[in-house]
Amino acid sequence: MTSILLAGGGTTGHISPMLAIGRELRETHLDRDVIALGTADGLEADIVPRAGFELLTIDKVPMPRSIGASALKFPKRFADTISDVKRIIADRDVEAVVGVGGYVCPPAFIAAKQAKIPLIVHEANAKPGMANRLGAVLTKPGMVGVTFPDTKLRNSTLVGMPMPTEITALDRSDSTQRQAWRADLGLRDDRPVLVVTGGSSGAQRINDAFLAAAPVCQDKGVQVLHITGAGKDDALREAAAELPDYHVVDYVDGMHRAYAVADLLVARSGAATVSEATVVGVPALYVPLAIGNGEQRLNAAGSVRAGASLLVDNADFTASTVTEQILPLVTDGARLDAMHRAALGLAYPTNAATTMATIVTRALRG
CATH class of the missing domain: 3.40.50.2000 (Glycogen Phosphorylase B;)
Known part of the structure; x- marks a missing residue:
């Protein structure tokens, strides 16, 4: 053959x-x-x-x-x-x-x-x-x-x-499906959900910032699903053990589920992440990996210009970014809705x- x-x-x-x-x-x-x-x-x-x-x-x-x-x-x-x-x-x-x-x-x-x-x-x-x-x-x-x-x-x-077709066919307006997936992931349905991921290799800068800000997320009534990457950041996992609404996992089987439950995504701006988040309309804050040819910053450029996402340089991403930018955003329904519409308006193939x-x-x- x-x-x-x-x-x-x-x-x-x-x-x-x-x-x-x-x-x-x-x-x-x-x-x-x-x-x-x-x-x-x-x-x-x-x-x-x-x-x-x-x-x-x-x-x-x-x-x-x-x-x-x-x-x-x-x-x-x-x-x-x-x-x-x-x-x-x-x-x-x-x-x-x-x-x-x-x-x-x-x-x-x-x-x-x-x-x-x-x-x-x-x-x-x-x-x-x-x-x-x-x-x-x-x-x-x-x-x-x-x-x-x-x-x-x-x-x-x-x-x-x-x-995957699970992503291209995802309908974030299906509240019944979102509720079911939140339950599967151990999340409540009465609080906003912040999904944090550094990709398959993790992102130490992002992990460190959230380690310092994790108690504030809990105090502000925000649930966090933090995907650290395999075997990453035991310190964050230990801190989260005392915070019932802060969930640390190595990975999520089927990222469409994470996109579906997220009110806001914080992630590296790899091409797949930017494309997938844009196609399904997830508001995002990107932290480009500061190595390589600068491609991650460019990957997010169109989304940022359209108002579908924000971008913070890796060197500038700290606990204060979480408390002063991310937490106010994830609880601002009107702004998130505008970002959602802007993402879908880009009409990525x-x-x-x-x-x-x-x-x-x-x-x-x-």
């Missing part, structure tokens, strides 16, 4: 859209295997098999940041990973490669080009990463999908963020996975 190879990983920001595209491809290409390429030590090693996809792995070979032993070894190691992908393409009769970013994408992109098979790229962030900039150069016009309208990337078209699958089909037909 012929195959379509998904390439990406490292963060849930890459893995989540990759899996959404993969699920759609399975529905539209029943005569082909849909398999994934990642590394053995990335988050994809756990998430991808749990999602029901076969994961093949190659070595992670990051681009050297300085001259040294690793820089001298890089050319051969990188060439070896390209050869590894070419063997996978031959052994599994791969007809197309779909890349979303991460360490495995550069060798996968070059291998696809050398094997003369279609290459399709999805860029999640407003500012493209190095891997997808390479992929965009190696592919054909119309074969690159981007999430945000302002993203500048060769051969690209606006498709939006591929996301909700059919990105379907659009990406259509692009793959068009590429396969030549």
Whole structure:
């Protein structure tokens, strides 16, 4: 059987859209295997098999940041990973490669080009990463999908963020469903809910600020659902043990439930988070991660301009941000409603996975 190879990983920001595209491809290409390429030590090693996809792995070979032993070894190691992908393409009769970013994408992109098979790229962030900039150069016009309208990337078209149907179909106006999910998450239905998350890796700056402000949240009658990330922040968990309305969890199974119960979201501004929160209309305050290419600040820019969210720099996010900005906002129904309407007014695409699958089909037909 012929195959379509998904390439990406490292963060849930890459893995989540990759899996959404993969699920759609399975529905539209029943005569082909849909398999994934990642590394053995990335988050994809756990998430991808749990999602029901076969994961093949190659070595992670990051681009050297300085001259040294690793820089001298890089050319051969990188060439070896390209050869590894070419063997996978031959052994599994791969007809197309779909890349979303991460360490495995550069060798996968070059291998696809050398094997003369279609290459399709999805860029999640407003500012493209190095891997997808390479992929965009190696592919054909119309074969690159981007999430945000302002993203500048060769051969690209606006498709939006591929996301689970549980999110695209979410109706936050369904009070019965919201009430049921609040009960499932241990939340009361008579107090505003503040959802705090730093993503799969957590966010220490956010955690520290809420550790100091947690008692004030309780005193102000605000419930907090704080998603810390796996094994993060025992100090916060210990403090919350004395606060019945402050709930600390490693993760929430199905983020659509967290979006549904939230009156306000405090989060990093990863592309998936911004896209999902905007599509479902959750008012948000974003704290961009202060590393990388500055993409997180740019991811939130359109939402902030529209009035759907606020942005506070990581260095400026403290306990006073919580007490002076966040708590007054989460109890201001009129302002939250205006932010909700502004988010929905941005009309972010909700059919990105379907659009990406259509692009793959068009590429396969030549």
